[in-house]
Amino acid sequence: MFEKIHHLGYAVEDLEAASRFYQERFGARLEEPETVADQGVKAVMFRVGESRVELLEPTHPDSPVGKFLAKRGEGLHHVAFQVEDIEGRLAQLERGGVELIDESPRVGVGGTRMAFVHPKSAFGVLTELVEPDGGPASKPDG
Amino acid sequence: MFEKIHHLGYAVEDLEAASRFYQERFGARLEEPETVADQGVKAVMFRVGESRVELLEPTHPDSPVGKFLAKRGEGLHHVAFQVEDIEGRLAQLERGGVELIDESPRVGVGGTRMAFVHPKSAFGVLTELVEPDGGPASKPDG
Numbered sequence: 001m002f003e004k005i006h007h008l009g010y011a012v013e014d015l016e017a018a019s020r021f022y023q024e025r026f027g028a029r030l031e032e033p034e035t036v037a038d039q040g041v042k043a044v045m046f047r048v049g050e051s052r053v054e055l056l057e058p059t060h061p062d063s064p065v066g067k068f069l070a071k072r073g074e075g076l077h078h079v080a081f082q083v084e085d086i087e088g089r090l091a092q093l094e095r096g097g098v099e100l101i102d103e104s105p106r107v108g109v110g111g112t113r114m115a116f117v118h119p120k121s122a123f124g125v126l127t128e129l130v131e132p133d134g135g136p137a138s139k140p141d142g
Numbered sequence: 143m144f145e146k147i148h149h150l151g152y153a154v155e156d157l158e159a160a161s162r163f164y165q166e167r168f169g170a171r172l173e174e175p176e177t178v179a180d181q182g183v184k185a186v187m188f189r190v191g192e193s194r195v196e197l198l199e200p201t202h203p204d205s206p207v208g209k210f211l212a213k214r215g216e217g218l219h220h221v222a223f224q225v226e227d228i229e230g231r232l233a234q235l236e237r238g239g240v241e242l243i244d245e246s247p248r249v250g251v252g253g254t255r256m257a258f259v260h261p262k263s264a265f266g267v268l269t270e271l272v273e274p275d276g277g278p279a280s281k282p283d284g
Contacts, residue, residue: 004191
């Protein structure tokens with residue numbers, strides 16, 4: 001079902017400091033910052049092989065990432081796997097008794113279609129399914 | 143510096159249950175379980191694109207993964223990035239003031255050479271650098 005790791009989401013308090021760290025210490029080439037109002041985050045991404053790392057700073061403390069930071073501190077927030085036919089995958093998981101946060105896809109960073117599986121149902125890992133823009137008829141951008 | 147995400151480490155209480163979940167719900171093809179005595183873990187891996195997910199069950203409660211589970215519960219434990227010349231990379235990070243858990247590489251799952259960067263120095267993410275077996279003179283198995 002999983003084609004690749006699409007991205008990892010890291011929750012950070014200070015997007016600028018975290019961006020500088022990955023740039024200076026690991027030579028990351030940062031992409032343009034993006035705000036996803038729906039999820040209450042400012043994001044900066046950088047590429048690692050076929051995947052990306054997404055640094056996420058909350059735009060307000062009661063957003064999901066803001067709450068995560070208050071409870072657990074900075075660190076790994078979620079793992080996003082690329083899939084084809086996200087609607088079909090979600091339906092299949094639901095039939096299998098997997099608890100979903102999003103029963104239908106919404107719009108994520110970079111205009112992708114994404115949905116979260118509840119971490120309770122995935123051994124504590126907040127798991128995102130992502131279908132690159134274009135939907136079922138187009139090919140993933142690999 | 144990072145060539146790809148080599149693997150993600152997930153801390154789980156029950157390796158068999160977690161393996162079954164990823165196999166049945168996500169179609170993961172599980173590799174042979176492996177025990178790494180040095181790190182106090184039993185591991186099962188499955189491939190996702192150019193990366194792997196590594197399910198980790200502690201062999202005893204006072205191992206690093208055992209302590210993680212006691213403190214934080216199941217979930218994302220670490221992210222491993224593939225690098226070339228791991229010794230050179232570690233020396234470079236140390237010069238840059240980055241705190242390392244391992245100042246020189248040790249042997250990880252699958253006979254790789256690996257070292258951890260302290261999460262305090264990497265915005266809360268336990269970050270592993272991995273060089274595939276063979277060392278500096280051989281090419282990564284990408």
